[in-house]
Amino acid sequence: MAIDKLFVNFADNPDLPQTALIIGEWFYKDGLTKRSNSLHNEAKPLYERAFKIWSRFVNELPDSNLVPEACCWMGDCCFELCRYKEAIVYYKKSSDGYPQFATISGIDTVHRWRSVYMTGQTFQKLKESSDINSAEADVAILEAYERVVRDYESSPVAKDAWRELGKLYAEGNNWKDTIRCFNKYMLLVPKERCSPEVFYYLAKSYDHMGNLDSALNNYNLFIRLTMTEDSRRIESKNRLNDIMNAK
Numbered sequence: 001m002a003i004d005k006l007f008v009n010f011a012d013n014p015d016l017p018q019t020a021l022i023i024g025e026w027f028y029k030d031g032l033t034k035r036s037n038s039l040h041n042e043a044k045p046l047y048e049r050a051f052k053i054w055s056r057f058v059n060e061l062p063d064s065n066l067v068p069e070a071c072c073w074m075g076d077c078c079f080e081l082c083r084y085k086e087a088i089v090y091y092k093k094s095s096d097g098y099p100q101f102a103t104i105s106g107i108d109t110v111h112r113w114r115s116v117y118m119t120g121q122t123f124q125k126l127k128e129s130s131d132i133n134s135a136e137a138d139v140a141i142l143e144a145y146e147r148v149v150r151d152y153e154s155s156p157v158a159k160d161a162w163r164e165l166g167k168l169y170a171e172g173n174n175w176k177d178t179i180r181c182f183n184k185y186m187l188l189v190p191k192e193r194c195s196p197e198v199f200y201y202l203a204k205s206y207d208h209m210g211n212l213d214s215a216l217n218n219y220n221l222f223i224r225l226t227m228t229e230d231s232r233r234i235e236s237k238n239r240l241n242d243i244m245n246a247k
Contacts, residue, residue, distance in 0.1 A: 007056055017057060017066045024053040024073060031080065044081065051077040065101040068094045072111040072118075079122060084131065087122045091115040113152035117161060120144030124164075142168055149184070159188040166201055175205040196225040200232055203239075212243055219243075 003023065010016050031046035054070045054077070071094035078087035094115035102112070120141045127137035141164070148161035166181035182202050186194060203218035219240045226233045 003053060003056075007060060011061070017061055017064050020053055020057040020061070021066055021070055021073075024050040024057070024070070026050075027053065028073060028077060035080070047077045047080050051081075063098065063101075068098050068101060068115075069111045071097065072115045075115060075118060075122075079118065079125075082125075084122050084125050084129075088119055091119045091122065095119070109152075113148060113155040113157065116144055116152065117148050117155075117157040120148070120161070120164065138168065138172070159185055162188065163198070166198070170201040170205065173208075175208045178202070178205040179209070196222050197232075199225065200236065203236065207239065207243075216240065216243055 006016070006019070010019075027046045027050035031043040031050065034040070034043035034046065051074055054074045057070050058067055058074070071090045075087045075090035075094060078084070078090060092115070095112045102109075123132070123137050123140045123144065126132040127134055127141070145161040145165045145168075148155065149158050149165070152158060162181050162185035166178050166185060169175075169177040169181060178201055182198055182205075185198065199218045199221040203215050203222055206212070206218060207215035219236045222236050223233060223240070
C-alpha cells in the first residue's frame with residue numbers, strides 16, 4: 001500500500017525514479033542474503049517484490065537514464081527466479097533498448113556491460129537445462145562474451161568473459177581461438193590464480209596446432225596442479241608420454 005501511494009502521490013516528483021530503484025534494490029539484496037543462507041523459499045517473494053517495483057518504474061514513469069539500470073535489475077530478478085528467457089528480454093533492453101541514454105562512462109555503462117555479460121550467463125543456463133537448441137545457444141553465448149571483451153574490455157567481467165570464451169571455443173575444437181582467449185585471460189589473471197583447466201585447454205590447443213613445446217609445458221602445469229586422478233589428468237599424462245617418446 002505504501003508503494004502504491006508513493007507512485008500515485010509522488011508521480012511527478014523528480015526523486016521518485018531513484019527512490020523506486022533503491023527500494024527495489026533493498027528487496028533484491030535481502031533476497032540474496034536469504035539465498036546465501038540457504039533460505040531459498042524466503043528469497044523468492046523478495047525477488048518478486050523487487051521485480052514488481054522496478055516494473056512499475058519502467059512502465060509508469062517517464063523514461064530516464066535510470067531505466068537501463070532498472071531493466072538490468074529486473075533481468076537479475078528473473079535470473080534468480082529461473083525465468084531465464086524473460087531475463088534475456090530485460091538484459092537486452094538494458095544493454096540495447098535505450099540508446100538515447102547510452103554514455104561512455106558512469107553508472108549507466110556499468111549496467112550495460114553487466115547486462116551483456118549476464119545475457120551470456122543466461123543463455124548458458126538455458127543450454128544446461130535443454131530449454132534451447134545447443135547450437136543456437138552457443139551462437140548467442142559467444143556473441144555476448146565477444147561483445148564484452150570488444151566493447152567493455154576494461155570492465156571487471158572481461159576476464160570472466162575471456163575464460164568462458166576459451167572454454168566454448170575448446171568445446172567446439174576451435175583451437176586457434178581457444179589459445180587467443182586463454183592468453184588474453186592470463187594477461188588479466190596471474191598464472192598462480194588460474195584454474196588447472198585453463199592449462200588443460202591450452203595444452204590440447206597447442207597440441208592440435210602442432211606447437212608441441214607449448215603443449216608439453218601446459219600439460220605439465222595441468223598435471224602438477226590437478227590433485228585428483230580424473231580422466232583429464234590421466235589423458236594428459238598419456239599424451240605427455242607420447243610426445244616425449246616421439247622426441
